[in-house]
Amino acid sequence: EVQLVESGGGSVQPGESLRLSCAASGFTFSSYWMHWVRQAPGKGLVWVSRIGGDGSSTNYADSVKGRFTISRDNAKNTMYLQMSSLRAEDTAVYYCARGQRGVLGWFDPWGQGTLVTVSS
Amino acid sequence: DVVMTQTPLSLSVTPGQPASISCKSSQSLLHSDGKTYLYWYLQKPGQSPQLLIYEVSNRFSGVPDRFSGSGSGTDFTLKISRVEAEDVGVYYCMQGLHLPYTFGQGTKLEIK
Secondary structure (H helix, E strand, C coil), rough: CEEEECCEEEEEHHHHCCCEEEEEEEHHHHHCCCEEEEEHHHHHHHHEECCCCCCEEEECCCCCCCCCEEEEEEECEEEEEEEECCHHHCCCCEEEEEECCCCCCCCCCCCCCCCEEEEE | CCCCEEEEEEEEECCCCCCHHHHHHHHCCCCCCEEEEEECCCCECCCEEEEEECCCCCCCCCCCCEEEEEEEEEEEEEECCCCHHHHHHEEEEEEECCCCECCCCEEEEEEC
């Protein structure tokens, strides 16, 4: 069974850092693009970042560019999102999602999400 | 950024009746490979989003055939032929062609 499990969420103060993890199982992790999508409380879905299968290609939403870093460890079947200089507006549930083997394609499955709260 | 505009933002439907959601994109989602990168997701209450439709009109594995997608270019529609109680949740269209990928605002479906 293809499965994604996020972890690392929590409550932090503005300006602090946090690292999210997404552990994958049930598929050849290194063959797939992976994505982070977030959802602020009561709001819609917002794409955050993506990373290619070998980790050499990455892209970010403007709202997080320069503050967040996406990475992956294919030996551990795990993707990461290093978040720094966190702001109140980064408060959200963060989902990881599997893309496709090619750069374009749908997201499936999604993890259960991990909540990040940024508040003083 | 490509703006995805969904209408309506909420729907209240009697079981067994049809439902339709429109999604319009501010740019064409047609790629030179001939595919159109428009998807539909459903987020059921308390759950993560799940894929319903990919590339405008292809039902994903396990999705009931009462769900159908149509459209082209910048104008798309999700239809449910006969709404069931399990269809409640928020429906999102998403474009997967232009970075940053963008979602519609979401359409909340409730059962009357």
